[in-house]
Amino acid sequence: MLLMMGLLAGANARPQNSPSLNLMPWPASVQNGSGVLKIDASFGVAFTGHNEARLDRAGQRFLLQLQRQTGLLISGKPVDAAKATLVVHTDHASKEIQELGEDEAYTLEVTPLGAKLNAANPLGVLRGLQTFLQLVDVSPDGFAAPAVVIKDQPRFGWRGLLIDSSRHFTPMEVLKRNLDGMEAVKMNVFHWHISDNQGFRAESKKLPKLHGLGSGGAYYTQDEIRELIAYARDRGIRVVAEFDMPGHSSSWFVGYPEVASTPGPFKIEEEWGVMDPAMDPTNEKTYKFLDIFIGEMTKLFPDHYFHIGGDEVNGKAWDANPKIQEFKKAHNYKSNDELQTYFSQRVQKLVNKHGKAAVGWDEIFVPGAPKNIVIHSWRGPKALAEAAKEGYQGILSNGYYIDLMWSAARHYAVDPLSGEAADLTPEQKKLVLGGEATMWSEYVNWENIDNRIWPRTAAIAERYWSPQSVTDVNSMYARLDVISERLEWVGLTHRSQPRKMLQRIAGPSTPQEFAALKTLADVLEPVKDYTRGETTSYTAITTTPLNHVVDAVPPESDTARRFDEKVSGFIGGSCRDANVAAQLRAQLTKWRDNDAALQSLAQKSFLVKEVAPSSQDLSAVATIGLAALDAMASGTPLSDDAKAQAAATIAAASKGKAQLLLIPAGTIQKLVDAAAKAGACSAKT
């Protein structure tokens, strides 16, 4: 046995005071030790206690990842516990089909002499191995992991990522690398949104026209689905399939118009938005069809939970069908909501009949809904709290819609137990199972999906796993920077692919031209929320290429965020720090002078031309920022006129153009405001 005692020191570490440990999600308990465990080619791992093939594979994957992130050539041959650098002990097996709420706790002790990872079952081992990988980094004396004792378990049992494979098909390899990313940040539910208006993507053997006519040929075979489920299980991830109904189902009706509310014919939708077609809830054929379908799919997807969607039924198809109107009258249903309740309850019973529990969006939470359903809230914590008060389980996605292009900080601030949910009783709080980040894919394909999901989802994963008190945004960003790079080593492309996309946008170009495009792109973000259509001349549909600058740039500009932090600090310090002033001046000068090369490139590429106005804006606001610094240096506050002119220019530059926002514009307004004030910030230093 390795010595694990006597080398620990220091208080319980917190992310706020342990910036040197780049762990994400931050563990429940971290106690810093002294010294480091060196990691070199002699590294070996041994598994003791309960063993199974999944643990062998986890060990191999762990070693491969360790090699990738260090470049060491580790033999990977099995070693016994006496010689191992890392000894893993597993008490017993986990459930054959992974269940909600299974124990994921582990303890990890690292000393200069070795490391020990203990967990009750393989799930805890998987979590602990990822923590160990995050501990290893380059040091002044080789690669090393710091001495530490970590005792860890998740705050929530449902930590999910939804990927919408309907709006754009997600190739298997893309799904797999995202599952790898999920494992790296301890997420445990892959919510597969596998059917929608724009494509039915799961092979059905019993109803083969579903994928046959509803997918345009882009679907997953049942073998592939089983392969993905096994891949996920290896990583401690449940796969919850969602077949959205009764709306969001145009693609079903291409092959089976007989279960629709209107006569058809139907086509695979090419546009985005809420569509009219919906299943006919008044036709017994519909339930026979769904019985067969749910029977097949609940066998294919072994998870206990089966997601039936239920969102965004606009009722138009029902209103257009006289028979449905008659049915409503006959049953005394006063609204389409009541009709949908009828449908939902019939479907929930079918799900139960096949041994599963139903999950659905907020709309399924209606008076009288069976208690075993899980409410998936896209509407907000209030809805979740109301459900919990009536004894319903729920998961939160409102606040975690990563297709809205929000900052990591904004998602990070959302807590499933905030707002109305904060006032729940402890028992009610237990009904809030966790949350899911949702990657709706209208503007997402194989190429940019990674940069839409990562690294922001790592911050969301921390929200789901770590203690509620872990909220420091600066610590989050500091660690996210490191974790983001690590996620590329598991195979994600969120950092490398945007650069390649920019190279394609630039086309053949000089280094100066490409650098100009990069400099501009580094401070642009996609417009927020669902506003992309507002600044384009075309309507995006399923075949619209996602090859524009807006598709390439990440949702959040690191450069702009750092510039804003620097400006805020500068102003907060009464604009006296000459060193920071010089740095700001250098940055602003670079931006001001960036436009010439950009415009030259814009003559050659239509995709660059789109952002040429943003480049002029950047130059203009940078010029204003420099004038503000000049004013501060001279000790003469900006005149009201100059301030007003600057504000007008900045306001114009702040408007979305080519679906993009120029983020530093707002920061430069802060400089202008400071420069216009008589007082500290305009005092000559």
Next chain:
Amino acid sequence: MLLMMGLLAGANARPQNSPSLNLMPWPASVQNGSGVLKIDASFGVAFTGHNEARLDRAGQRFLLQLQRQTGLLISGKPVDAAKATLVVHTDHASKEIQELGEDEAYTLEVTPLGAKLNAANPLGVLRGLQTFLQLVDVSPDGFAAPAVVIKDQPRFGWRGLLIDSSRHFTPMEVLKRNLDGMEAVKMNVFHWHISDNQGFRAESKKLPKLHGLGSGGAYYTQDEIRELIAYARDRGIRVVAEFDMPGHSSSWFVGYPEVASTPGPFKIEEEWGVMDPAMDPTNEKTYKFLDIFIGEMTKLFPDHYFHIGGDEVNGKAWDANPKIQEFKKAHNYKSNDELQTYFSQRVQKLVNKHGKAAVGWDEIFVPGAPKNIVIHSWRGPKALAEAAKEGYQGILSNGYYIDLMWSAARHYAVDPLSGEAADLTPEQKKLVLGGEATMWSEYVNWENIDNRIWPRTAAIAERYWSPQSVTDVNSMYARLDVISERLEWVGLTHRSQPRKMLQRIAGPSTPQEFAALKTLADVLEPVKDYTRGETTSYTAITTTPLNHVVDAVPPESDTARRFDEKVSGFIGGSCRDANVAAQLRAQLTKWRDNDAALQSLAQKSFLVKEVAPSSQDLSAVATIGLAALDAMASGTPLSDDAKAQAAATIAAASKGKAQLLLIPAGTIQKLVDAAAKAGACSAKT
């Protein structure tokens, strides 16, 4: 049929005057047309004439690649010729097993209305499709291919890349993406160096201890080998296996010491260099063994040529064995060379017996060798010319050793028909079949192999394919820049992986620190030739990590090359261009000031610390460069003292450190020389 006439204009284009066509290798004939063919999501390709499954796959691959390099979402559904944007016509099938010298010619006509690709057989189609892909690029009005008529065929029939999978095992996916790269630049021979002292990597069913004991578990199964050969055939690439013998064979003897010249036991070698162990050429057992072995492997590898190595036998094992000495005496062999000739001829007969022709390194070219062998020359064009004069076929690798870390220009300047070979008769010249770039893998693994092979090998591929007159280095570099980016779209990682390696080397760091490392790395190159051991404190072996800066930086620094071009132009223009002077000053200032952030990072990472002295050197030589510019601006030539001091500093900075060369040092010496001269370059402007 599409209209193909009437839109052509302009003279026969040459790389020198058609910089806008980024084709590589440059075709045999290019005639520019006017206008462009627009490429959008409606693009369709139709195949007419002879068809086969390989062409279907080529079409799918072509469309996938077109989508990658444009970001367009092309449906990819089959279209008929009347509607197709590109109509491909194939006259007839090619050989079932691809042969040396098969017709690879094609014609490609592009007009604003459509494109037509014609070839005698699928090989020409494969080549033409790659040319079409290279024509497509971003334009002011969307993606487009320029109107052009190309008539093309290769200069040499043997255009090879050798990958050494013994020194470091090359994973299948790495081989595949390199075959994709070969296809992109029209190479047609993958020379698989699959056994050597450090590992026997091919599964043998008849002699299972070869891979079983000789590979450390890292070998290719026969299924994988067949898969790779099929993959290569799809891309018009022959696979020539090399089993190097009688030397370079320690790994064979681990399982079969009985065919060695010395008693053993043997181990898989871990060190680099020429090793003593060699097969026993005097023992009939050896030939029985080889008969079985060659019988099995010539079936597994269908190509007509079978490479038997034959290089670098140091003779020590033979000298140490009294029986072998007796044999030499009995046969009146005066040297080990003569003994090797005996061995070679026996092996060549076995190869012939199994229906194949032997290829071997220079050493097999001895008086009396059978005429059907191919001499593979690592020694040089002289050896090749001598062989041709005696009627032997040959291929050249001397000059194409890409593990020597030479510039693309240096390899590009080597012509298989240069030197002594230039004086051969036309008939003799035909015996020079082509060449092979050789990727020996002592310092190469899965991670950096792409950046060792690419993009330089594209320039070598042009040497093998294009007319001998295509030699303009500026044109080559201009096109190589574009092709290099394209090669990343086929899946190669030569541009993206080095950046990731640098991130790992840096570890957690500020943007300024990482930028400093990048700036330094951008002007460092690995030391040239086989001198890596000279500036390290350790001896590299098979398990030495390849995670140092020297492993990450490409063989050739683009930044340093461009700086050198700029300085040369500046001096050539009598140092009068104030604009260029300002650019040089900006670059030198950046280098001079880069050291602070680099040294800060060096405190945190042992891998950065290794290059800290190079960073100080960069700062020092940049300071000298700035002083030289000052002297020019002032009109006062540098004093002899100043010149001497500068030269000493530059000489010190030019020495290899941490296996790296600081490339701009030599360029800055040019500035110093110019600044020291009284006259044009020191005249005040």
